[in-house]
Amino acid sequence: MATLARPAALPLEVLDIGNPHLWTEYTHVLPYLAEMRRAGPVHWCPESMYGPYWNIVSHHHIMEVEGRPDIFSSSWERGGITIADRPEGRQDEPQMPMFIAMDRPEHTGQRRTVAPAFTPAEMVRQTADIRRRTAELLDSLPVGEEFDWVDKVSIELTTGMLAILFDFPWADRRLLTKWSDAATDFEAIEDDELNKKRWEELFEMVAYFTNLWNERANKEPRPDLISMMIHSDATKNMTPQEYLGNLVLLIVGGNDTTRNTMSGSAMVQNLYRDNWSKMMADPSLISNGVSELIRWQTPLAHMRRTATQDFEVGGQLIRAGEKVVMWYLSANRDEGIFPNADIFDPTRENARRHLSFGFGIHRCVGARLAELQIGILLEEMQKRRMKVEITGEPVRVYSSFVHGFRGLPVVMTRG
Numbered sequence: 001m002a003t004l005a006r007p008a009a010l011p012l013e014v015l016d017i018g019n020p021h022l023w024t025e026y027t028h029v030l031p032y033l034a035e036m037r038r039a040g041p042v043h044w045c046p047e048s049m050y051g052p053y054w055n056i057v058s059h060h061h062i063m064e065v066e067g068r069p070d071i072f073s074s075s076w077e078r079g080g081i082t083i084a085d086r087p088e089g090r091q092d093e094p095q096m097p098m099f100i101a102m103d104r105p106e107h108t109g110q111r112r113t114v115a116p117a118f119t120p121a122e123m124v125r126q127t128a129d130i131r132r133r134t135a136e137l138l139d140s141l142p143v144g145e146e147f148d149w150v151d152k153v154s155i156e157l158t159t160g161m162l163a164i165l166f167d168f169p170w171a172d173r174r175l176l177t178k179w180s181d182a183a184t185d186f187e188a189i190e191d192d193e194l195n196k197k198r199w200e201e202l203f204e205m206v207a208y209f210t211n212l213w214n215e216r217a218n219k220e221p222r223p224d225l226i227s228m229m230i231h232s233d234a235t236k237n238m239t240p241q242e243y244l245g246n247l248v249l250l251i252v253g254g255n256d257t258t259r260n261t262m263s264g265s266a267m268v269q270n271l272y273r274d275n276w277s278k279m280m281a282d283p284s285l286i287s288n289g290v291s292e293l294i295r296w297q298t299p300l301a302h303m304r305r306t307a308t309q310d311f312e313v314g315g316q317l318i319r320a321g322e323k324v325v326m327w328y329l330s331a332n333r334d335e336g337i338f339p340n341a342d343i344f345d346p347t348r349e350n351a352r353r354h355l356s357f358g359f360g361i362h363r364c365v366g367a368r369l370a371e372l373q374i375g376i377l378l379e380e381m382q383k384r385r386m387k388v389e390i391t392g393e394p395v396r397v398y399s400s401f402v403h404g405f406r407g408l409p410v411v412m413t414r415g
């Protein structure tokens with residue numbers, strides 16, 4: 001596998017910004033993306049561990065690509081939505097068709113099936129419970145002692161939310177974390193032995209969820225995601241692979257992303273103390289601060305598309321069949337749209353223009369729920385005058401797709 005001895009010495013023509021090694025060290029990623037933006041909106045990477053691919057790095061051109069879903073396909077049959085293709089020699093592994101990796105018309109019906117779980121009315125129904133769980137969790141944290149913010153706060157809150165959405169047995173909820181991590185474990189995907197174990201975990205997930213499906217199949221419709229799939233024409237006859245794919249989508253969608261924004265809250269509190277304090281002193285800034293935090297963190301660094309025909313973007317001719325990687329993290333640091341983009345600023349006027357949720361027909365269906373959970377976390381921290389001090393090196397996820405943290409040691413105090 002390609003390793004980077006001196007990343008700073010790499011010229012853009014051979015830079016493989018998708019290499020996950022760069023993302024665990026991280027300090028190199030943002031300067032590279034900035035250099036790419038200065039050089040132009042669209043770049044070709046001729047060779048990488050994931051094969052050749054195009055990089056789209058400007059806010060404007062990512063919207064252009066996402067706005068043409070018929071030309072830039074999300075379909076799993078063409079390669080799906082992440083930079084990594086199915087590794088060679090793994091042709092007998094099951095595919096995971098999921099609606100985020102489908103084009104119209106299949107995408108439309110399946111998205112519509114789960115959308116009722118995320119309406120404004122549903123958010124109102126969920127609010128009191130999210131607030132109670134968040135408050136209880138914050139009150140249970142140790143004061144003045146080191147603990148891992150990722151494990152105790154980010155994972156616990158998002159996994160609990162998912163368990164509620166699926167009406168999943170509460171005592172087993174950490175299984176959802178295990179399966180979500182397995183689904184996106186780039187390190188395991190690259191290693192035959194680890195990958196075998198990864199698949200064992202995913203099969204365990206399907207078996208578990210198949211039992212839940214069977215238990216609920218002949219019951220009245222209820223507002224949980226499994227019951228919604230059972231009672232929708234678009235999803236009631238899914239193949240086992242499609243069921244697996246859509247479970248992974250909902251579990252990863254609801255888990256890794258919100259989790260890493262919550263971890264980002266501890267980061268910005270330490271990196272941008274004045275702006276954080278400003279928000280804590282004036283809770284009316286929290287709602288915009290949530291969008292700003294999601295912009296700043298950008299929990300999914302990219303989405304990928306595959307060109308279905310030749311098409312020019314940003315002055316470059318992209319040919320049919322070529323892989324196109326849209327770097328949301330770069331769009332969200334695009335100085336033409338967000339001045340002083342590296343800084344977390346809860347008063348930023350256009351924070352909501354971030355592309356962390358994507359754009360167009362695949363724009364995140366869970367966006368409102370993510371904002372609600374993160375907003376409640378910040379409000380409850382504000383009420384408790386919580387101060388979270390980072391006490392060691394953050395451990396970053398080995399991935400250029402999921403952009404976040406494996407561990408974040410902190411000590412908490414109250415003002």
Ligand code: HEM
Binds near residue numbers: 299361
């Ligand atoms: C801060 C938190 C979140 C971020 C940053 C995020 C990000 C994204 C992104 C980038 C996409 C693809 C957009 C595109 O291709 O244009 C997406 C789609 C999706 N997200 Fe989220 N997401 C978050 C939270 C959630 C939550 C809480 C759920 C559900 C529990 C969820 C479920 C989904 C689903 C089902 C899709 C597929 C939508 C489609 O293909 O039509 N996400 N999300």
